[in-house]
Amino acid sequence: xxxxxxxxxxxxxxxxxxxxxxxxxxxxxxxxxxxxxxxxxxxxxxxxxxxxxxxxxxxxxxxxxxxxxxxxxxxxxxxxxxxxxxxxxxxxxxxxxxxxxxxxxxxxxxxxxxxxxxxxxxxxxxxxxxxxxxxxxxxxxxxxxxxxxxxxxxxxxxxxxxxxxxxxxxxxxxxxxxxxxxxxxxxxxxxxxxxxxxxxxxxxxxxxxxxxxxxxxxxxxx
Amino acid sequence: xxxxxxxxxxxxxxxxxxxxxxxxxxxxxxxxxxxxxxxxxxxxxxxxxxxxxxxxxxxxxxxxxxxxxxxxxxxxxxxxxxxxxxxxxxxxxxxxxxxxxxxxxxxxxxxxxxxxxxxxxxxxxxxxxxxxxxxxxxxxxxxxxxxxxxxxxxxxxxxxxxxxxxxxxxxxxxxxxxxxxxxxxxxxxxxxxxxxxxxxxxxxxxxxxxxxxxxxxxxxxxxxxxxxxxxxxxxxxxxxxxxxxxxxxxxxxxxxxxxxxxxxxxxxxxxxxxxxxxxxxxxxxxxxxxxxxxxxxxxxxxxxxxxxxxxxxxxxxxxxxxxxxxxxxxxxxxxxxxxxxxxxxxxxxxxxxxxxxxxxxxxxxxxxxxxxxxxxxxxxxxxxxxxxxxxxxxxxxxxxxxxxxxxxxxxxxxxxxxxxxxxxxxxxxxxxxxxxxxxxxxxxxx
Ligand SMILES: Nc1ncnc2c1ncn2[C@@H]1O[C@H](COP(=O)(O)OP(=O)(O)OP(=O)(O)O)[C@@H](O)[C@H]1O
Ligand SMILES: [Mg+2]
Numbered sequence: 001x002x003x004x005x006x007x008x009x010x011x012x013x014x015x016x017x018x019x020x021x022x023x024x025x026x027x028x029x030x031x032x033x034x035x036x037x038x039x040x041x042x043x044x045x046x047x048x049x050x051x052x053x054x055x056x057x058x059x060x061x062x063x064x065x066x067x068x069x070x071x072x073x074x075x076x077x078x079x080x081x082x083x084x085x086x087x088x089x090x091x092x093x094x095x096x097x098x099x100x101x102x103x104x105x106x107x108x109x110x111x112x113x114x115x116x117x118x119x120x121x122x123x124x125x126x127x128x129x130x131x132x133x134x135x136x137x138x139x140x141x142x143x144x145x146x147x148x149x150x151x152x153x154x155x156x157x158x159x160x161x162x163x164x165x166x167x168x169x170x171x172x173x174x175x176x177x178x179x180x181x182x183x184x185x186x187x188x189x190x191x192x193x194x195x196x197x198x199x200x201x202x203x204x205x206x207x208x209x210x211x212x213x214x215x216x217x218x219x220x221x222x
Numbered sequence: 223x224x225x226x227x228x229x230x231x232x233x234x235x236x237x238x239x240x241x242x243x244x245x246x247x248x249x250x251x252x253x254x255x256x257x258x259x260x261x262x263x264x265x266x267x268x269x270x271x272x273x274x275x276x277x278x279x280x281x282x283x284x285x286x287x288x289x290x291x292x293x294x295x296x297x298x299x300x301x302x303x304x305x306x307x308x309x310x311x312x313x314x315x316x317x318x319x320x321x322x323x324x325x326x327x328x329x330x331x332x333x334x335x336x337x338x339x340x341x342x343x344x345x346x347x348x349x350x351x352x353x354x355x356x357x358x359x360x361x362x363x364x365x366x367x368x369x370x371x372x373x374x375x376x377x378x379x380x381x382x383x384x385x386x387x388x389x390x391x392x393x394x395x396x397x398x399x400x401x402x403x404x405x406x407x408x409x410x411x412x413x414x415x416x417x418x419x420x421x422x423x424x425x426x427x428x429x430x431x432x433x434x435x436x437x438x439x440x441x442x443x444x445x446x447x448x449x450x451x452x453x454x455x456x457x458x459x460x461x462x463x464x465x466x467x468x469x470x471x472x473x474x475x476x477x478x479x480x481x482x483x484x485x486x487x488x489x490x491x492x493x494x495x496x497x498x499x500x501x502x503x504x505x506x507x508x509x510x511x512x513x514x515x516x517x518x519x520x521x522x523x524x525x526x527x528x529x530x531x532x533x534x535x536x537x538x539x540x541x542x543x544x545x546x547x548x549x550x551x552x553x554x555x556x557x558x559x560x561x562x563x564x565x566x567x568x569x570x571x572x573x574x575x576x577x578x579x580x581x582x583x584x585x586x587x588x589x590x591x592x593x594x595x596x597x598x599x600x601x602x603x604x605x606x607x608x609x610x611x612x613x614x615x616x617x618x619x620x621x622x623x624x625x626x627x628x629x630x631x632x633x634x635x636x637x638x639x640x641x642x643x644x645x646x647x648x649x650x651x652x653x654x655x656x657x658x659x660x661x662x663x664x665x666x667x668x
Contacts, residue, residue, distance in 0.1 A: 054659040110578040148242020
């Protein structure tokens with residue numbers, strides 16, 4: 001499903017050159033739930049962003065869902081993200097001006113040939129899966145952190161993507177709420193066979209996944 | 223897709239009440255003010271009747287007489303040549319205006335020097351006056367213009383009843399009067415059916431020969447309550463030989479291109495003038511002050527410069543400056559508001575792009591929001607402007623001036639607002655749409 005070959009990422013500023021990722025080779029098979037761990041600043045987010053095509057590597061090859069994405073232009077990449085990928089962020093990133101249902105519908109807005117009623121139906125379905133259908137017309141400010149993250153999950157799955165990328169999805173939540181989110185992700189992985197790559201700081205969360213990759217200073221250590 | 227953007231824009235604007243309010247206020251208020259000013263200028267300076275010939279008119283409302291004296295100025299240049307001092311002296315005679323007097327010309331002057339200016343197609347001589355009289359023991363004042371019959375050829379007043387006085391009536395000095403509807407109402411308590419009735423001004427009786435519609439615009443040298451043949455003026459006024467009194471002349475050119483020719487001819491006549499006698503014996507220069515309609519209007523507001531054309535330019539620039547200020551200030555405000563608002567939405571932009579929005583989607587979304595905002599503001603501005611114009615007309619704060627709503631100007635003002643609305647959304651949105659997704663998501667984490 002995901003294949004990374006010799007990925008390097010270098011950040012250059014005037015004073016310093018950071019090697020954020022160093023010769024990463026990674027294979028993730030279809031339906032796998034992979035977690036990535038490592039100390040702060042070791043390059044976890046950078047790696048996830050590169051898999052998610054919202055950041056480009058300095059060198060290396062990426063193949064996702066049997067498509068080599070090197071050489072995609074920004075429009076192709078936007079299209080690809082829209083069809084195949086779903087994102088969950090540590091700080092939720094819901095749009096405060098929009099209601100819950102409108103937030104969930106968002107990815108479908110950029111997909112041609114989805115009618116308004118179809119968008120609505122899919123969004124309601126996604127909200128049902130995360131148990132928030134009754135909060136449809138609330139605004140993000142009226143929700144708890146755990147509820148916000150569940151809305152974010154609904155948004156990530158509404159377009160039925162092949163891969164979900166989650167960067168510390170439980171990082172801002174207490175352990176009870178974190179477990180709730182983790183259970184939703186596990187269920188998604190088992191029932192829908194969605195491939196999930198998750199960055200986490202929590203060993204107990206990581207243990208529930210199929211495989212654990214550890215990074216240290218931009219390099220894969222296990 | 224468009225429907226989506228529309229719904230989204232309405233939702234966002236509804237959620238951001240303060241921003242929406244400030245923007246709408248700015249747009250609608252700007253439009254309203256612009257509409258009021260242009261409506262005012264349109265009625266004051268437009269070519270509505272009776273001013274259809276406005277652009278062909280040249281006025282001679284004043285003459286100016288001066289005493290110019292020649293000074294003798296001696297300049298000495300000293301230089302040294304081989305140790306000997308050499309003095310070079312130059313003598314010049316610059317002119318200096320010693321005394322200066324400016325006023326309306328007299329009948330004697332306009333009769334002798336103001337008639338038959340060849341480049342003009344027609345001209346009219348008239349005197350500006352006013353009559354006090356008592357009606358039901360209430361004191362009233364009517365402004366009166368004492369004119370010749372040609373006055374009615376130059377200005378196309380529309381008559382409610384009766385007609386203007388003709389040449390023979392003027393020549394015979396008939397005591398007749400043309401009144402405005404308003405004057406009729408004041409004097410007789412009715413606006414028509416007064417032909418043949420008599421009015422008494424300062425002891426003299428005049429027969430009403432015509433009633434004209436009240437003009438929308440107001441200019442002292444065109445509008446009055448009563449119009450009377452100038453031959454009704456006392457012999458002392460018409461028979462005197464002084465140069466200055468209360469008369470003026472209006473010349474009608476064939477085309478605006480002939481106006482400079484008329485002015486030139488008047489200037490030429492002034493240069494040939496030699497009749498400096500009696501009170502004016504010590505003077506030696508005469509100037510005939512001629513103005514186009516616009517120049518004369520501007521001169522009322524600003525007359526710092528001797529040249530009326532220059533004064534008109536100054537007034538025009540001042541007006542353009544003020545008008546642009548009215549547009550630019552709210553627009554700058556809007557741009558500023560937009561920039562900070564879009565920056566605030568950096569995380570939104572990041573999320574939208576991560577989920578598949580292309581830069582052009584983002585750009586379109588923000589511009590569309592501004593277009594919607596401008597349209598709503600335009601609508602409110604339209605209603606405000608119409609309401610204000612109605613209010614002003616009904617309250618008579620501008621006296622006789624009646625404002626009209628100019629749809630063309632509204633359309634242009636709206637376009638200006640739209641242009642700046644789009645621009646003010648486009649620039650920051652363009653900047654933000656180009657921001658790298660990862661960076662957009664890092665900012666303003668909520
Ligand atoms: N835009 C950037 N410019 C320069 N350096 C950067 C930039 N983004 C990240 N880095 C550097 O790259 C390295 C990896 O950053 P990254 O965000 O991937 O770490 P992380 O493992 O996700 O850390 P955390 O657990 O704190 O989220 C860090 O040393 C960071 O300072
Ligand atoms: Mg990170």
